[in-house]
Amino acid sequence: MVRLPDGTLLKIFRSRRNPLLARLRPDARRFAERATRLQGLGIHTPAILECLWIDRDKAVSACLYRPLDGQPLDKLFRDSRGEFDRRLPQLASYILKLHRLGIYFRSLHLGNILRTPDGDFGLIDFLDLRFKRRPLGPMLVRRNFQHLQRYLQRRKVADFPWSELQAAYEAASKASS
Known part of the structure; x- marks a missing residue:
C-alpha cells in the first residue's frame, strides 16, 4: 500500500x-x-x-x-488498554452485527477493525470477506473467533480479555434475540 x-x-x-x-x-x-x-x-x-x-x-x-478515519483496535489495545476494555461490549456487539448480517470475515482481527471518530467501528482489508445468505451459524461463528484467536497467538498477545469478549458476545446475542 x-x-x-x-x-x-x-x-x-x-x-x-x-x-x-x-x-x-x-x-x-x-x-x-x-x-x-x-x-x-x-x-x-x-x-x-x-x-x-x-x-x-x-x-x-x-x-x-x-482511507477510513479511525484508530486500529490493535493500537487502542496497546496504547490505551482501559479504553479498549471499556469498549469490549461494543466490539462484541459489532462482531455480532457482522455475523447477523451474514458477514464471514476471515481476517477479523484487531488490525482490521477501526474505531471511527463517531465512536462506531469500521473494516479495512476485507478482500477475503464472504457474504452469506443468512446469519452465520454456530460453526462459522466459532471458526471466525478461531481466526481472531490465532491472530492473537501469532502476535503473542497473552493478556487479551478473551473470556470477556466471548461473554460480551453471548450477552449481546441474548439481548438482541
Missing part, C-alpha cells in the same frame, strides 16, 4: 488466484465491490475512488481510495 501526497491510498493486489480468473475479475474490483456492499449494510469502509490495472498479464490490480 502506498500513501499518495493527497492522502489517498493505492492498494496493490497481486492475485494468488488462477491468472485467468484474476484477469476476468481482478482483486481490486472484488475489493471495491465488497466495500460498496458493506457500505450498503451500514458498515464503515474506505471510500473507493478508482480501480486500475498495474500489470494485466500478471493479474496485478490496484484500488485508489480515501
Whole structure:
C-alpha cells in the first residue's frame, strides 16, 4: 500500500488466484465491490475512488481510495488498554452485527477493525470477506473467533480479555434475540 501526497491510498493486489480468473475479475474490483456492499449494510469502509490495472498479464490490480478515519483496535489495545476494555461490549456487539448480517470475515482481527471518530467501528482489508445468505451459524461463528484467536497467538498477545469478549458476545446475542 502506498500513501499518495493527497492522502489517498493505492492498494496493490497481486492475485494468488488462477491468472485467468484474476484477469476476468481482478482483486481490486472484488475489493471495491465488497466495500460498496458493506457500505450498503451500514458498515464503515474506505471510500473507493478508482480501480486500475498495474500489470494485466500478471493479474496485478490496484484500488485508489480515501482511507477510513479511525484508530486500529490493535493500537487502542496497546496504547490505551482501559479504553479498549471499556469498549469490549461494543466490539462484541459489532462482531455480532457482522455475523447477523451474514458477514464471514476471515481476517477479523484487531488490525482490521477501526474505531471511527463517531465512536462506531469500521473494516479495512476485507478482500477475503464472504457474504452469506443468512446469519452465520454456530460453526462459522466459532471458526471466525478461531481466526481472531490465532491472530492473537501469532502476535503473542497473552493478556487479551478473551473470556470477556466471548461473554460480551453471548450477552449481546441474548439481548438482541
